[in-house]
Amino acid sequence: MRTRVPAAIAALALAGGVLAGCGSASAPSPPAGVDGLVIPTPDPDPADFVAAVDNPWFPLAPGARWEYAHAATGQPALVLTVEPGPEVAGVATTALVRTHADGTVERDLYAQDRDGNVWWFGREGEWQAGSVGAEAGLAMPARPRFGDGFRTATAPGLVEVATVRAVGEPVTVPLSTYQRTVELVVEKGVEGAAGMRVDVYARGVGLVRTDEAGLVAYDEAR
Template sequence: MARKAHALEIRLEAFDRNNFDGLTKIDNKWFPLQPGMQWTYEGVTREGNKRVPHRVVQTVTDLTNVVNGVRAIVVWDVDYKDGELQESEIVFFAQDKDGNVWQLGELVEIYEEGEFVGAHAWIAGLEGASAGIMMKADPQLGTPSYSQGYAPAPVNWSDRAKVDQIGQKSCVPSGCYKDVLVIAESSTKEGQDAKQLKYYAPGVGYIRVGWKGRQEKLREKLELREVGKLTPDALAKARDEALAIEKRAYLYGRTPPVELTQSATDTGGQ
């Protein structure tokens, strides 16, 4: 399957909703997503000639949503720069029967000096958007790049990924990890020379973000500082934040509402 955008061929992954079993379990070795898990990253990013402190908090909620016929887990990401909220978003992930983790869309809210200034969204199956693979079941060196999703203008989401290194060792504030997988991500709007590097530790997820190439604005560095499971009260707060984002999203008028996972329902949402 292929589309053309900005005079460049966008090669998309063959998406088959029948290759999903309807479960929300994501136990991919490199990208496990268990409800209640939270990762906190800290580092710096470049804005012009300045290095700005950067902090990202990623939380797997106990919510799900049906996107393009597939039930997906809802992940809440919050991005702070120089101590101020810059972005708050919910992202949808699902694992197919082969063990590949797919990204099915996202809604991003943008803030400046703590004030909401706008949002953008792409949802697979709507407005020409298509799902992509966030992590392969068995990533191998020398294999072709793959699409992480596609959305046309005005979103212009066209990220691609390719295995860059395997078997690495990496130490970050949360600990030292072996057998680290490095994925190089790029997009057509940034150019193929600009690549963000994500370092994945088995059973943990990504532990480091780096870069390679000549694009100064992509010189972001993040390291995993903390990883752990939230208390029931903290998970409930994360759930409420994700639901608030959904309620503000005009696009969701054409998609089913999010729901609690079965396990959360069985325990009264705790």
Template sequence: MPARTLVALALTLVAGAAVGGSAATPASAVDSARFDDPQPNAYFPLVPGTVSRYRGHEDGERFRERVVVTHRTKVIQGVTTTVVRDVVRRADGSVDERTHDWYAADDAGNVWYFGERTATYDEHGDVESREGSWRAGVDGAVAGMVMPADPRPTAAYRQEYLRGEAEDQAWIVQRHVSTRVPHGRVHDAVRSLEWSRLEKDVVSEKVYGPGLGIVRERDLSGGDEVFTLVSVSRP
């Protein structure tokens, strides 16, 4: 399906979510009993010690990103989550954004997102904003699904929810994708469209590779951000 058609469909779904009450508010929190025997997810691996490096650009500025699946855990709503550290640096090496994300796979292999602690920085190293930070169970925030165990078109799901702060959603649009990134050729990938009710004009495409996670992301509408996977080192 052409990108323009996908964007149009995604914007239609966003409009529906903005109007429909059922899409705007999650039904309930996750059940911690579903995380007693977590199973791995091929498209969102959480192997401690894995380091993924990306490069990208936005608004004419170049960035480098380093994502580390740490050995640290954090218990949220009775679920032991894995702490993933994500640092984005400008071309001069200064930190643009630093985030700690909290993920957990359930017994079926679905990966859930339990929140993030994030901060953006100015060129002097001072914190500009902590907007977007949230944790499931606090102030009405609810965990969301970041990757289903068996992602298939046309699965759609909420990735995070804190009203007015974190409302990302995703839609699986294609399987068995082949793509080339600086890391190399990736086969049998999954492609999704992702958006937020808080930024209705922005639609992003993400491609997830088996055993790799995100290998490419780019804005299709409302922005020009692009990031691609450069390398992966495993423990």
């Protein structure tokens, strides 16, 4: 994964080093939000990634299970489960298995870098990073920040972009009310068609609402 240091941060670091010699300045803060990341990343380095996906906004522990239902009807909408995934572009991934109410199953592949950012490496049977021009996009920053925008996927015929629309807004779903949340607006373009959805993540739980479907059951990994 390529990283870059914005000029302002580099300048601050330099200034901090000079002033530190005088004993009057603190160390510069690390980049926040998506600062310093190249998104999508064209050449992920396996050494930059860790085995587990434990970002508190997007935790993927094998064995965990989330169940969602439509708010208006109460009918089942979606079930998520977590399994070990294959290696993609030299990086070990974790598979998030999405089972829709109509029986459609999708296996999305994710990996987390050493800074805690979660990257989307592909969807089995559709695209994988490093193949046919596809590149890993960002699924969830380590430190989501209001207003941040980033590509979640880039592949032939597919471009998906997410924007952080809210941080810390209370959200109520059938299972509970969550105070510590991140809301993403996701715009998707595929083969000339466009679409949009709103996803809400709760700290320590993960996805609690996607459009009008809310979380009704959550089983942590055992």
